[in-house]
Ligand code: FES
């Protein structure tokens with residue numbers, strides 16, 4: 001029996017329940033103590049089971065509660081179940097199911113603990129487990145933080161295994177043979193005489209049995225689907241034929257189309273508006289105020305867009321400094337200002353004494369606000385009717401939406417259904433719900449009529465809740481050709497309180513670790529090593545953006561370290577290896593060195609090579625980037641990526657997630673920023689926020705290692721090292737140090 | 751006005767300046783064609799008019815004279831177009847939202863350029879944005895589709 005199996009059974013039981021014409025297997029809430037807050041808002045009996053597998057005469061349904069925003073998580077969740085259940089996941093129906101508290105995501109908060117991910121000590125581990133409790137309290141049926149795989153790795157395989165053994169038990173009873181003599185294959189139980197019984201045919205009998213709990217999870221050496229390069233993503237065919245229905249494609253009988261314009265200074269008011277031109281336009285049914293804005297309801301998306309544009313609106317001021325220069329002044333004023341001190345989770349040696357004498361190297365870095373801008377803009381369908389609310393939308397936070405919709409419509413949360421639909425990208429954008437609030441507000445005014453709200457690209461980018469901007473100051477010293485003192489101070493508005501404030505109506509108290517995540521928790525040992533977070537006041541409301549704190553800190557930490565290494569006269573890869581105190585991380589850096597044939601940053605005339613390393617979401621990731629300085633500007637030639645995920649479940653997809661993360665990182669490092677004037681971002685469509693295009697895309701070589709002690713998700717860790725590796729390569733090729741993003745302010749790109 | 755989409759003739763009653771994109775999506779319920787930017791920047795709305803790739807967000811309904819093909823008419827799950835086959839073989843899609851447009855762009859491009867160089871592919875496919883960063887696989891898939899179409 002695998003140890004994973006033992007651990008799993010200590011932690012939870014997989015239960016079963018009879019459902020119409022069949023059986024469901026999943027997390028079984030055995031008892032319901034009155035004081036368990038997780039279960040307090042569940043109706044009597046409702047808590048019995050939250051299914052992952054449902055089988056009836058019509059077929060097999062796999063319920064994959066973590067949302068898929070493009071990273072292949074439906075597929076990996078389905079494969080985790082199917083691996084043990086012995087079915088071909090392509091033959092099953094795969095659905096995210098309805099939100100329910102038992103789908104809480106323990107792993108999403110795990111890395112929010114004050115221990116770096118490489119710290120596997122007992123205290124750190126206990127803390128991580130403890131963090132699963134607040135996750136329950138916060139009702140986090142949430143997808144984020146690359147947590148899908150760690151969270152489902154055991155639970156979903158257990159659900160598949162228990163279902164399989166229980167179906168075998170049903171077959172054993174029917175055929176009068178021992179369960180141990182039965183096999184399973186492709187959705188069937190195989191009897192000793194070779195006869196096959198379909199799972200669908202056994203489901204009703206299985207529902208009458210106590211689920212078989214004593215199951216061992218298969219050893220990875222026996223896997224058919226997991227870890228196999230040939231395993232295909234189940235969602236790709238329908239994404240290739242155009243058949244998939246994203247939220248924006250969903251239709252409900254009798255629906256109308258809404259468009260909104262809210263104050264581009266997020267949170268600002270509407271002073272007045274004149275909708276006379278809009279009201280007479282074809283298809284327009286209604287114009288109404290919504291929170292901070294105005295909505296048009298029409299019979300077609302385009303007509304609604306056109307009409308809402310035709311409304312003349314006078315906006316009140318936004319609740320934050322009006323322009324980028326003021327915002328950056330505020331950020332800079334927070335850095336190294338005792339009154340703005342937020343946290344210091346790394347403080348080794350004696351930085352103050354070291355910096356008090358000798359030659360101190362100092363550099364200042366600036367990071368802009370960045371929009372998520374997934375290709376599918378925000379959209380939702382809401383129906384308010386007879387004291388009930390129904391919502392259809394692509395989201396990472398269905399339970400928060402349920403609760404907020406209940407509040408707005410004045411109904412109990414149990415009278416709100418949220419149907420989660422496929423998402424055309426997110427990058428953290430779909431951890432927000434302003435569009436849902438607007439839609440429920442409109443639908444409440446149009447009782448009985450389903451209202452589909454679609455944000456125009458301009459509305460979407462203007463109300464993106466961007467990644468925080470930051471100013472950081474590094475001060476350091478080198479001695480004997482080595483990095484001796486590293487002191488990084490990061491000034492930023494706090495992300496967690498801003499975001500939780502919107503989600504839960506209240507901020508969360510305490511320090512905001514995301515200000516320095518990706519800097520304070522790196523696996524290096526430097527004699528004098530300090531990382532401090534300073535909290536600037538909340539300005540533009542901010543949120544999680546792919547790889548969260550590490551998205552900016554990956555650059556800050558690597559860029560400053562690079563400068564120190566350079567002034568020490570050392571090699572950027574060699575010195576990182578020398579400073580590294582974590583084995584898994586070291587092997588990742590060694591791997592990228594080997595792949596690239598590392599031999600310094602000089603790779604020929606007009607060319608340059610950079611390296612960077614970030615440990616984020618528990619995944620150490622190292623990258624080497626080669627560039628050429630051409631007559632037209634910098635050309636990115638090649639990117640080598642090495643990362644360690646503990647165990648590879650879907651190699652073909654992991655590869656894509658890693659290079660996708662790198663491309664996302666490079667796109668924004670090269671070209672993107674939101675700058676503010678008169679409270680609003682000046683960039684509101686892709687021509688002003690230009691990601692990487694195919695002709696700029698470098699060649700990739702990706703290597704995934706499996707030395708890490710835990711299984712990890714990989715949707716985010718590819719991003720953080722990309723920008724600093726590029727900056728390092730550009731320095732090697734041109735001698736220009738880049739301390740501010742986007743880099744196209746200082747160099748041209750081909 | 752009359753429109754022929756995927757071989758079927760439709761009678762639609764819309765303003766002459768309604769972009770084809772919204773006629774397809776909201777009037778005809780053909781949602782495979784996507785809205786991404788509305789301003790000719792992303793290519794998510796790419797369809798064919800008489801075989802040529804166009805951005806349906808920029809094409810007024812009244813200005814269309816040819817036959818329209820959308821992703822729904824390019825191939826089906828049972829009879830995939832060579833480009834779609836290559837897209838599945840290379841596991842291109844991530845979120846997939848841009849892929850209808852990418853595939854329509856590639857299919858039209860390969861009609862006109864049967865033996866594209868790497869540079870041709872880079873240039874032709876750079877008008878379509880992919881925020882997920884599937885570009886390396888798009889490149890590879892276009893190459894295999896070209897080979898397939900040439901009977902290789
Ligand atoms: S929607 Fe037409 S190009 Fe973006």
Ligand code: FES
Nearest residue numbers: 845846880881882
């Ligand atoms: S696959 Fe997501 S935008 Fe291209």
